[in-house]
Amino acid sequence: xxxxxxxxxxxxxxxxxxxxxxxxxxxxxxxxxxxxxxxxxxxxxxxxxxxxxxxxxxxxxxxxxxxxxxxxxxxxxxxxxxxxxxxxxxxxxxxxxxxxxxxxxxxxxxxxxxxxxxxxxxxxxxxxxxxxxxxxxxxxxxxxxxxxxxxxxxxxxxxxxxxxxxxxxxxxxxxxxxxxxxxxxxxxxxxxxxxxxxxxxxxxxxxxxxxxxxxxxxxxxxxxxxxxxxxxxxxxxxxxxxxxxxxxxxxxxxxxxxxxxxxxxxxxxxxxxxxxxxxxxxxxxxxxxxxxxxxxxxxxxxxxxxxxxxxxxxxxxxxxxxxxxxxxxxxxxxxxxxxxxxxxxxxxxxxxxxxxxxxxxxxxxxxxxxxxxxxxxxxxxxxxxxxxxxxxxxxxxxxxxxxxxxxxxxxx
Amino acid sequence: xxxxxxxxxxxxxxxxxxxxxxxxxxxxxxxxxxxxxxxxxxxxxxxxxxxxxxxxxxxxxxxxxxxxxxxxxxxxxxxxxxxxxxxxxxxxxxxxxxxxxxxxxxxxxxxxxxxxxxxxxxxxxxxxxxxxxxxxxxxxxxxxxxxxxxxxxxxxxxxxxxxxxxxxxxxxxxxxxxxxxxxxxxxxxxxxxxxxxxxxxxxxxxxxxxxxxxxxxxxxxxxxxxxxxxxxxxxxxxxxxxxxxxxxxxxxxxxxxxxxxxxxxxxxxxxxxxxxxxxxxxxxxxxxxxxxxxxx
Numbered sequence: 001x002x003x004x005x006x007x008x009x010x011x012x013x014x015x016x017x018x019x020x021x022x023x024x025x026x027x028x029x030x031x032x033x034x035x036x037x038x039x040x041x042x043x044x045x046x047x048x049x050x051x052x053x054x055x056x057x058x059x060x061x062x063x064x065x066x067x068x069x070x071x072x073x074x075x076x077x078x079x080x081x082x083x084x085x086x087x088x089x090x091x092x093x094x095x096x097x098x099x100x101x102x103x104x105x106x107x108x109x110x111x112x113x114x115x116x117x118x119x120x121x122x123x124x125x126x127x128x129x130x131x132x133x134x135x136x137x138x139x140x141x142x143x144x145x146x147x148x149x150x151x152x153x154x155x156x157x158x159x160x161x162x163x164x165x166x167x168x169x170x171x172x173x174x175x176x177x178x179x180x181x182x183x184x185x186x187x188x189x190x191x192x193x194x195x196x197x198x199x200x201x202x203x204x205x206x207x208x209x210x211x212x213x214x215x216x217x218x219x220x221x222x223x224x225x226x227x228x229x230x231x232x233x234x235x236x237x238x239x240x241x242x243x244x245x246x247x248x249x250x251x252x253x254x255x256x257x258x259x260x261x262x263x264x265x266x267x268x269x270x271x272x273x274x275x276x277x278x279x280x281x282x283x284x285x286x287x288x289x290x291x292x293x294x295x296x297x298x299x300x301x302x303x304x305x306x307x308x309x310x311x312x313x314x315x316x317x318x319x320x321x322x323x324x325x326x327x328x329x330x331x332x333x334x335x336x337x338x339x340x341x342x343x344x345x346x347x348x349x350x351x352x353x354x355x356x357x358x359x360x361x362x363x364x365x366x367x368x369x370x371x372x373x374x375x376x377x378x379x380x381x382x383x384x385x386x387x388x389x390x391x392x393x394x395x396x397x398x399x400x401x402x403x404x405x406x407x408x409x410x411x412x
Numbered sequence: 413x414x415x416x417x418x419x420x421x422x423x424x425x426x427x428x429x430x431x432x433x434x435x436x437x438x439x440x441x442x443x444x445x446x447x448x449x450x451x452x453x454x455x456x457x458x459x460x461x462x463x464x465x466x467x468x469x470x471x472x473x474x475x476x477x478x479x480x481x482x483x484x485x486x487x488x489x490x491x492x493x494x495x496x497x498x499x500x501x502x503x504x505x506x507x508x509x510x511x512x513x514x515x516x517x518x519x520x521x522x523x524x525x526x527x528x529x530x531x532x533x534x535x536x537x538x539x540x541x542x543x544x545x546x547x548x549x550x551x552x553x554x555x556x557x558x559x560x561x562x563x564x565x566x567x568x569x570x571x572x573x574x575x576x577x578x579x580x581x582x583x584x585x586x587x588x589x590x591x592x593x594x595x596x597x598x599x600x601x602x603x604x605x606x607x608x609x610x611x612x613x614x615x616x617x618x619x620x621x622x623x624x625x626x627x628x629x630x631x632x633x634x635x636x637x638x639x640x641x642x643x644x645x646x647x648x649x650x651x652x653x654x655x656x657x658x659x660x661x662x663x664x665x666x667x668x669x670x671x672x673x674x675x676x677x678x679x680x681x682x683x684x685x686x687x688x689x690x691x692x693x694x695x696x697x698x699x700x701x702x703x704x705x706x707x708x
Contacts, residue, residue, distance in 0.1 A: 104453060180560070181554070181560075237544070237545055238544045238545055240655050241655060243539075243544075243545050246546065373674070374675055376653065377653070377670065380656045381656055381660070383656075384656040385658055389658035407671075410469075410677055411675045
């Protein structure tokens with residue numbers, strides 16, 4: 001009995017220790033046959049229906065080549081790629097994600113430029129903005145699929161007259177149509193969220209962080225934009241994501257600045273909505289609002305570029321197919337990265353997609369340098385201090401600029 | 413005990429020791445190891461030993477806000493614990509009052525905040541109670557003719573709001589412990605006290621509190637540590653990414669999170685963690701010594 005107990009103890013310990021071991025042998029080296037190229041695994045954290053559509057499209061198109069593509073949803077994709085990005089056995093071959101994490105993955109050494117596997121002609125038809133988003137240190141790392149920008153979404157039943165074309169007219173309208181005591185607003189916006197204030201900052205010629213990774217929170221033009229945003233913030237309710245959405249869906253706000261991700265909820269709330277591109281609003285300096293754009297693109301892991309080059313090349317070519325963009329636009333209302341997709345009348349006539357396409361000519365891709373990941377905190381702290389705590393911008397801008405510089409220095 | 417009998421218990425408990433080692437000890441040792449390297453985004457796989465560089469930087473950081481975060485944490489812990497112990501004691505006394513009807517129902521209802529997942533509770537309070545547009549507090553204010561107020565935009569109201577929520581979430585545990593402890597006190601002590609003319613105060617001071625103190629000590633220590641390292645409430649109420657409220661409250665743990673873990677510099681983050689770990693160990697030694705002296 002005692003011996004049996006001891007044997008069990010040893011077996012449990014051995015199982016525990018070996019369970020933690022990692023298989024690092026290359027699958028290709030282990031099996032030495034062509035089958036190991038399948039499936040091409042793409043990690044993502046996107047919408048299930050949309051990803052299923054992409055998977056079906058790719059598998060149908062690549063069936064003659066004997067290539068199978070398998071999308072795998074991963075929550076916390078950034079952390080997963082940090083852990084498994086360079087792991088040929090347990091990690092993905094490709095990944096599909098927003099472009100702003102690109103610099104981080106490249107610096108970690110997980111990605112290969114897509115030009116290692118495909119010719120530049122493959123992505124010649126992509127919108128320049130989407131290509132810029134996937135470019136890091138002069139190398140192209142992402143094949144863009146679709147993009148998103150902020151929009152001016154309004155309730156046609158509540159909005160009186162035409163939607164203005166300047167921010168000053170918009171402000172006058174807000175002053176005349178906002179009654180905070182009664183809980184009704186002309187426009188709501190996440191006024192202390194960096195992404196939502198970026199259209200003003202960029203429009204004023206300021207910046208949150210520039211290409212040389214210098215924070216611009218105390219830059220004169222950034223400060224002008226933040227000060228200008230403040231007068232709007234006073235009429236835009238709390239600015240919290242849940243609050244502004246609820247106000248718009250409850251019919252207590254006539255308009256909202258938000259992304260295409262809001263539309264399904266707006267439809268469910270049976271709001272008779274209209275959409276206007278943010279670049280149709282002119283600032284007092286004559287410039288248009290310049291929102292950030294977020295581009296969803298596909299990147300190639302270094303190991304896949306070496307061991308599965310042919311298969312990856314074919315997959316990327318199919319991803320660049322304008323028909324995939326059309327399918328995504330028709331089924332999921334995504335704004336395709338491929339300009340040719342807009343030749344399809346269903347795509348070009350979709351009000352929301354058309355507004356985003358228009359904005360794409362002027363929108364700035366979110367910075368994709370790794371330092372951007374530590375800029376959201378100080379920027380939003382500065383915005384909250386000014387808009388919510390009533391702090392004087394001149395007194396706090398330097399403090400948060402210093403905080404941002406420290407955060408960037410801490411990365412090294 | 414012969415040699416075989418001395419070894420045998422170790423052999424039986426070896427898997428458990430291994431498991432504890434892997435889950436508890438290994439991460440601590442690994443964190444210490446990482447803290448001596450330059451492991452960060454730019455040296456993800458090719459990191460090197462850099463001796464005490466990260467500790468030098470971590471200690472420099474202590475000047476820039478750590479001490480005020482530590483002070484806030486101490487005030488937070490002391491205030492919460494004093495109020496919690498007093499409130500839980502009074503409520504537990506009430507629940508044990510003779511003749512109280514539906515006592516079990518009240519006890520079940522009081523457990524509710526404790527049973528709810530913390531994340532849900534905090535978001536419910538954030539939107540349902542404190543929100544300037546939809547919150548209950550502002551609904552009451554506007555019904556009384558006052559203007560709306562943002563309870564989370566300034567440090568002092570935000571601190572009080574966080575404390576109220578912490579009390580709501582943490583009180584049930586102490587009430588349950590005190591309720592159990594109160595039921596273990598022999599009724600004959602109270603009968604004797606009453607015969608000797610002892611009133612409510614005397615009974616509480618000389619019978620109830622001394623009787624329940626040894627039973628409650630572990631629960632109070634546990635709650636003190638939970639309060640000291642509270643993160644969820646302050647983070648989710650005031651500093652959640654994309655929903656900052658304007659308050660700049662920092663406790664030791666939120667400070668560590670903000671200054672170390674968003675940077676992807678694992679070497680520096682580990683060094684900051686180890687320094688904070690040291691502070692918590694010192695705090696625990698201080699608390700344990702206080703309790704031991706009281707027992708002596």
